Amino acid sequence: MAQLYYKYGTMNSGKSFEIIKVAHNYEEQGKPVLIYSPAVSARGSVDRVGSRVGFEREAIPVGEDTDLYESVKSRVESSGRIYCVLIDEAQFLKKHHIIELTRVVDELNIPVMAFGLKNDFQNHLFEGSYNLLVQADKIEEIKTICWYCDRKATMVIRFRDGKPVNSGEQIQIGGNEDYKPVCRKCYNRAFSETETH
Template sequence: MAQLYYKYGTMNSGKSFEIIKVAHNYEEQGKPVILFSPAVDTRDGTETIGSRVGLTRKAIPVDENADMYEIVKGKIRPPERIYCVLVDEAQFLTKEHVLQLTRIVDELNVPVMAFGLKNDFQNNLFEGSYHLLVYADKIEEVKTICWYCDRKATMVIRYKDGVPVNEGDQIQLGGNEDYKPVCRKCYTEAFKPSAS
């Protein structure tokens, strides 16, 4: 029975690498998969999933008008089947997109694995993350360590010109120069007023 999986983690936890690995494992066995990536994430191009270890993979871009259910349904050619749908940067999905994923699972009986951030740099849930936490059959944390200590990273700090910031638009694409995965303690310490 197909299920909707949400695998969340901070930046640098290997989510995109995991998607590429899962797709490879299915396809090595001759089992077709479909990969999606939100169109807003253009860091590696609009039709590409890219991991920090340098691997990339083609994906179908998802903009606000995309219907992932109809795309998947249109690619099923009996007796062939789709074995899994993989979604990168799922935090950028809308509620409607998440409901489309539930239909892929429930009506087409195709498992869906969505990977993304849970919370933003202000520790607010993204729209996609919120709805995946509500609708997913299984939720799993992809773990990594804090940039500054050896604790588990659960948050992210955004930087501007090397200084931690906690104001600004929720979505601002960036890499290691803009964001660091951190534990709660290091996050709190970064925003404590300095004694002068």
């Protein structure tokens, strides 16, 4: 029976690498998958999933008006069975996208594995994350360590000109120079030290 999985982690936890690995495992057995990625998430090209360790794969871009259920259904009708749908950067999806993914699971009986951040740099849930936490059948944390200590990273600090910031637009695409995965203690320390200097 198909299920909707939400696998979340901070930056640098290997979410995109995990998608590439899962896709490879299915395809090595001759089982086709579909990979989707929100157009806003592109590290390079809107039609690729790329990991920080250098691997990348083709992906179908998801725009704000994309109907994921219809997209998957049309590909099944034209190409045959799809064994799994993989979503990169799922935090950037809209509520309607998540509802469409539940229909892929419930009506097309195709498992969906969505990977993404849970909270933003201000520790607010993204729209996609919130709706996945509500709708997912299974939720799993992909762990990584804090940039500054050996605790588990659960938050992200955004940097501007080398200094931590906690204001600005929720979505700003960036890499290690703009964001660092951190534990709660180091997150709070970063802003208490900023306030005292």
